[in-house]
């Protein structure tokens with residue numbers, strides 16, 4: 001029987017006063033494939049190990065099928081783990097590796113029928129008599145999967161099972177894992193730092209940052225409605241463009257978002273979302289533009305002859321013109337990623353790749369329940385790991401186009417385009433920003449636009 005797994009306000013510290021998992025609440029449905037996603041060191045494996053019973057829970061509750069399970073022995077949880085390093089016994093054949101846990105569970109029973117059935121399911125019959133040293137990485141991982149499946153567990157716990165494999169094999173095994181877990185209908189918790197893997201595998205994705213759950217939802221919803229700038233930047237390829245801006249909303253004029261040397265003039269009549277931006281008048285915000293929100297104006301060639309000014313006639317309804325200077329062109333075969341300098345300052349999301357943010361001492365908290373106070377605390381929870389964005393004030397002077405900040409790619413705006421458009425370094429290119437796909441985050445990195453209720457196409 002597959003399990004429901006619930007974590008309620010679960011915390012964990014390895015060092016006194018420093019929580020590596022901070023009041024995590026997550027309900028995983030029976031048969032669901034849930035992915036724990038986040039950068040290295042954000043606490044994903046610790047969560048998985050607490051579910052498995054390999055790590056003690058300091059505070060909070062683990063419920064398995066609704067029953068309190070903090071103190072249940074690992075073996076009694078009926079869960080099978082699959083690890084990144086495969087964890088096969090080197091002195092046992094594939095057959096013995098798969099059969100070993102079965103022998104431990106029921107010493108009197110003959111494991112062979114189950115081992116053979118599992119091997120057939122995975123198509124690894126010919127690997128059963130080989131030792132791990134005689135198997136490739138992908139074959140080892142299949143045997144490791146076989147060992148997990150043969151036990152008929154109530155849940156699979158997978159800790160970056162594909163990260164030691166090359167990209168091609170990873171894609172193939174990803175599809176196999178997805179197919180198998182769906183066929184078996186077993187609850188699966190899968191840890192990865194690879195957002196593409198998370199998006200392609202998960203029924204839902206839970207994004208962690210510094211031990212704090214940022215957002216949980218379907219891949220589609222976390223992409224389309226990221227709760228904050230960290231989630232927006234962690235999910236999606238190429239990474240979302242994040243530009244610092246200031247909202248200008250004069251009572252008698254057009255509403256604009258100033259982006260350093262240029263501005264976005266929001267189309268009138270203002271959409272409800274854009275009307276909500278009025279309260280941000282004069283404030284610094286972060287504008288998020290995914291690659292589908294910006295395109296090169298189709299009148300590019302013509303506009304070049306007219307001194308780089310885009311022709312308004314080229315814009316579709318809701319599109320807003322800006323200009324970009326080509327700084328770098330990445331040829332990818334089927335597409336081009338063009339890096340433009342638009343004279344704006346990129347917003348920095350400091351802990352996207354880095355380990356956890358600065359650890360803060362754990363604090364005691366009373367349960368707030370489902371009250372307004374509880375809601376506010378929950379909202380504040382997303383900020384417990386520190387503000388997502390650093391809006392340092394040096395950047396206010398405007399970027400120096402000749403010197404991109406260390407470690408960052410040149411330009412402040414990456415636009416995806418077809419390979420037939422010939423772009424060269426130094427060209428001025430008219431761009432069109434689709435204002436309907438504009439994200440705006442406040443100075444703390446929380447999304448303010450679009451407001452949740454107003455996003456189209458989210459029916460699932």
Ligand SMILES: Nc1ncnc2c1ncn2[C@@H]1O[C@H](COP(=O)(O)OP(=O)(O)OP(=O)(O)O)[C@@H](O)[C@H]1O
Nearest residue numbers: 014015020039040041042043044045046047193356
């Ligand atoms: N046994 C331990 N003792 C002390 N600190 C630990 C221990 N295990 C993990 N940590 C620390 O806890 C934090 C979370 O680690 P964890 O392995 O859960 O993160 P992760 O998100 O799975 O990272 P990765 O993707 O790199 O495996 C890290 O800062 C790590 O150094």
